[in-house]
Ligand code: C2E
Ligand code: CA
């Protein structure tokens with residue numbers, strides 16, 4: 001409102017300026033009109049009084065002028081103050097009334113009289129001495145030529161110049177009255193204009209204020225559910241933390257829906273959105289007005305409960321509220337959720353620490369299907385540090401902290417590089433380079449692994465596309481966890497990634513561990529056949545570890561078996577493992593698959609694999625996983641003419657690898 005007042009005051013300025021300009025103009029016009037009126041009066045007087053006194057010879061009986069009736073009357077009643085009649089050459093005053101009047105002649109008089117003699121009627125306002133009280137009087141003095149048309153003469157002839165002073169007072173009063181009326185009208189008009197402008201401005205500023213408020217709302221709220229977003233949640237949680245005390249503790253919780261992605265996948269995003277909206281509404285109505293419920297993104301909600309005596313009980317109740325069936329497009333759905341929470345100040349007071357701890361607790365809840373879990377660094381059941389890592393992983397993916405290292409897969413027959421396997425590493429800002437074993441298994445407990453898979457796919461495809469310049473036929477193998485493979489839209493995501501990178505599907509191999517196949521055979525089979533249809537090759541990793549039914553395996557569109565490195569590495573000393581290696585090679589070949597031996601660290605093992613009939617080798621002997629930049633150099637050294645630099649030992653007479661010396 002204050003802003004509006006300022007606005008109103010400012011817009012008054014141009015209205016005032018306009019008013020003042022018009023007023024000055026009006027005043028000038030009024031004065032001009034007063035002078036013209038006076039000139040008209042004198043013209044009339046000349047016509048009625050003087051013209052009749054001009055005789056046939058076109059000379060004027062000047063002496064009779066002041067005695068002429070209308071003029072005498074005018075002099076007597078004061079409507080004419082002075083009169084003077086100049087000779088046409090302006091040298092003589094022919095007549096003057098009143099007779100004793102002070103001479104009017106000044107230089108100005110002569111100038112004006114001269115103009116009149118030249119044909120113009122002129123006038124000016126001046127002050128005349130009166131000889132009585134008041135001593136002076138304002139007057140309009142008009143000068144006008146008296147002309148007569150001479151028969152047969154070429155132009156009218158100037159007979160005299162008449163100079164008449166009439167009081168300015170009445171003219172002025174009349175002009176002032178007219179001016180006053182004009183001013184009044186002007187004021188009313190401008191006032192109306194100003195009010196109209198004000199009303200327009202008021203309604204516009206109201207509209208603007210509404211828009212500003214709306215934008216502020218948008219910036220801090222989630223557009224799907226209208227709940228506060230992460231930004232506002234962060235602010236409110238921070239404020240609640242500052243107020244938290246032992247007597248008035250604050251609970252901050254992170255709620256993550258379980259398997260929400262399945263709802264999106266099976267029923268479509270539209271229904272997923274409806275489910276989220278309904279759950280958001282429920283959370284909102286089931287908390288107190290002083291609490292905060294926010295949507296942090298996707299299927300994640302945040303809750304701040306202030307001065308709560310039993311947060312566990314409150315959150316269990318909220319979880320039950322989420323659990324209750326929701327009808328979406330006629331289908332009764334129920335979603336479970338995992339809730340992790342912290343109680344401040346006991347579990348921390350720094351907003352970032354507290355949120356991260358709530359996140360960790362949420363992952364514990366998720367991993368153990370425990371429902372509602374409070375953060376507890378002492379708990380033995382889980383490695384809090386590892387879980388904290390997963391909480392960080394979310395940001396690491398977006399923050400560019402992950403890198404892919406590549407390990408070549410080479411043909412045992414000729415050493416030619418067939419593919420490179422992408423292996424993820426995390427360049428952690430404080431812990432250094434982390435290997436997948438320390439974060440992938442935990443990421444696999446949550447949908448976070450999907451983001452990891454998507455990231456690895458995108459990055460590997462980008463790299464292989466770059467590598468086409470050096471090696472056009474090279475394929476890239478990407479590891480995909482069971483959880484991602486089980487997603488209904490997995491194959492679609494893969495083809496989308498191929499399209500985005502502009503890489504043909506034949507250059508991608510998807511590696512899935514044997515155990516991943518067993519987790520959800522049906523879904524896995526569906527994803528695999530969709531990948532196969534799209535032209536993507538599938539490799540079964542760590543084969544021999546699980547117990548895949550051979551019947552199931554024979555039906556899957558699989559291109560490659562990778563013998564688990566635990567069998568390969570000691571095949572030369574462990575006869576059982578050597579037998580397994582040979583069996584897998586046979587099985588694979590019978591099912592028309594390529595067979596890869598991984599974990600090849602020595603020439604002997606490589607030879608053993610060759611003897612067993614294995615097609616492809618991978619291991620430290622050939623190359624350790626290396627960053628992309630190093631791989632480029634490594635590949636450049638291995639031209640098709642010189643495919644391998646690794647030594648190959650000649651086999652002995654029995655076709656066996658000679659014992660290492
Ligand atoms: P994996 O797919 O079986 O990958 C082979 C692992 O064995 C790699 O470990 C590799 O560095 C290691 N390795 C290769 N050659 C040798 C060798 O000669 N001797 C020995 N002792 N080890 C060798 P890494 O990179 O630590 O990866 C471990 C596992 O993490 C991988 O096993 C894979 O299951 C998983 N992983 C790696 N990257 C990703 C990824 O992007 N997504 C997913 N879901 N999982 C990944
Ligand atoms: Ca692998």
Ligand code: CA
Nearest residue numbers: 541542562598
């Ligand atoms: Ca493996």
